[in-house]
Amino acid sequence: MTSTDPGPLRPTRQRRAVAEALASFADFRSAQEIHDLLRQRGEKVGLATVYRTLQKLADAGEVDMLRSEDGEAVYRRCSESHHHHLVCRHCGATVEVEGPAVERWTRSMAAEHGYADVSHTLEIFGSCPACS
Amino acid sequence: MTSTDPGPLRPTRQRRAVAEALASFADFRSAQEIHDLLRQRGEKVGLATVYRTLQKLADAGEVDMLRSEDGEAVYRRCSESHHHHLVCRHCGATVEVEGPAVERWTRSMAAEHGYADVSHTLEIFGSCPACS
DNA sequence: GGGCGATTGAGAATCATTGTCAAATGCCTC
DNA sequence: GAGGCATTTGACAATGATTCTCAATCGCCC
Numbered sequence: 001m002t003s004t005d006p007g008p009l010r011p012t013r014q015r016r017a018v019a020e021a022l023a024s025f026a027d028f029r030s031a032q033e034i035h036d037l038l039r040q041r042g043e044k045v046g047l048a049t050v051y052r053t054l055q056k057l058a059d060a061g062e063v064d065m066l067r068s069e070d071g072e073a074v075y076r077r078c079s080e081s082h083h084h085h086l087v088c089r090h091c092g093a094t095v096e097v098e099g100p101a102v103e104r105w106t107r108s109m110a111a112e113h114g115y116a117d118v119s120h121t122l123e124i125f126g127s128c129p130a131c132s
Numbered sequence: 133m134t135s136t137d138p139g140p141l142r143p144t145r146q147r148r149a150v151a152e153a154l155a156s157f158a159d160f161r162s163a164q165e166i167h168d169l170l171r172q173r174g175e176k177v178g179l180a181t182v183y184r185t186l187q188k189l190a191d192a193g194e195v196d197m198l199r200s201e202d203g204e205a206v207y208r209r210c211s212e213s214h215h216h217h218l219v220c221r222h223c224g225a226t227v228e229v230e231g232p233a234v235e236r237w238t239r240s241m242a243a244e245h246g247y248a249d250v251s252h253t254l255e256i257f258g259s260c261p262a263c264s
Numbered sequence: 265g266g267g268c269g270a271t272t273g274a275g276a277a278t279c280a281t282t283g284t285c286a287a288a289t290g291c292c293t294c
Numbered sequence: 295g296a297g298g299c300a301t302t303t304g305a306c307a308a309t310g311a312t313t314c315t316c317a318a319t320c321g322c323c324c
Contacts, residue, residue: 010290010301032280046304051281071203071311072280086245097241102234106256109229113218115258122254124238126247142270142321164311178273183312203280204311 009056017043018053022063027092028074066123088128097124141188149175150185154195159224160206160217198255220260229256 021034021041029037035050054075058065064078066085076094083098102122110118141147153166153173161169167182186207190197196210198217208226215230234254242250 012290012302014303030280044304048282048305049303052302067199067203071199071205073203086241086247088247095245095247097245099237099241101237105231105233105237106254109218109231110256110258113227113229114261114264115218115220115256116264118256118258120254120256122238122252124242124247124250124252126242126250129246132246132248144271144321146272162311176273180274180313181272184271 009060014043014045014049015053017041017045018050019057022057022075022077025076027094028064028066028068028076028087030068030072030074034075066121084122084124086124086126088131089125090127090131093128093130141192146175146177146181147185149173149177150182151189154189154207154209157208159226160196160198160200160208160219162200162204162206166207198253201257216254216256218256218258220263221257222259222263225260225262 017038018034021037022029024037031051031054032047034054035045035047038045038050054063054065054073057063058075061080062077063075064085065073065075068074079096081098082103083096084102086095086097087093106120107118110116149170150166153169154161156169163183163186164179166186167177167179170177170182186195186197186205189195190207193212194209195207196217197205197207200206201221211228213230214235215228216234218227218229219225238252239250242248
């Protein structure tokens with residue numbers, strides 16, 4: 001089944017460390033940056049473990065994952081409801097935005113062309129007030 | 133200066149080959165797939181050249197470039213107006229969609245938070261009629 | 265035809281991400 | 295609290311896309 005089997009997911013020291021690292025950031029960070037932060041804090045966590053943990057958190061919907069323009073995966077803790085991001089392309093400052101208009105629009109576009117089981121990705125980039 | 137003068141862009145055999153390859157596809161292809169096609173056709177074009185050419189075409193706005201879910205860059209020739217894509221996640225069939233609603237929405241979201249110089253990316257994924 | 269800068273190609277180099285597999289750990293049962 | 299066992303971890307190799315290097319070629323203009 002594609003329906004996610006919740007699975008056990010044991011709370012280990014490493015997983016807690018990654019979760020805390022995420023909590024200390026306000027914007028998107030790559031797995032490598034998170035790994036570096038943990039290193040500096042003295043937490044010993046393997047890089048592969050950071051990747052694995054981030055993926056699981058993303059699957060569980062506890063963090064957002066998106067691709068920066070050069071294709072690198074970046075993560076950020078987030079509210080649980082469906083939303084999108086307004087990201088400053090200079091400093092990375094991020095605002096969560098949402099609105100039924102887009103959701104409705106994507107759904108109707110998909111329906112119009114007979115597409116089922118629809119999902120979408122939407123990110124907005126710009127210069128934040130501080131960087132303009 | 134960072135602002136690079138576009139420059140002439142010489143029409144070479146290789147660039148023509150890549151352009152023709154793109155013309156023969158209706159959906160998104162990776163640089164590697166395009167390179168393979170050229171190989172099969174007997175055209176001798178280096179992989180690095182295919183990458184370079186695709187990037188230039190994308191910069192010039194003659195092709196669309198987007199990232200598949202696993203971060204790979206994929207390209208497709210496209211109409212010139214601003215639009216988005218409805219992509220079948222099984223077979224890759226693509227439909228170009230557009231609508232002022234989203235454009236308006238993203239602009240107003242950005243304005244509301246004081247962001248300037250706004251751009252956005254939006255892709256819709258689903259199962260096309262043939263794959264459902 | 266010649267000059268010359270743009271372009272190409274082959275392969276090395278980079279770099280994020282994933283796979284491997286033995287060792288370590290968390291949890292459950294007794 | 296000890297033992298059994300599946301999950302998780304970590305160090306490092308492997309993968310795979312993309313970029314870099316640089317000498318050889320090519321296209322354009324005179």
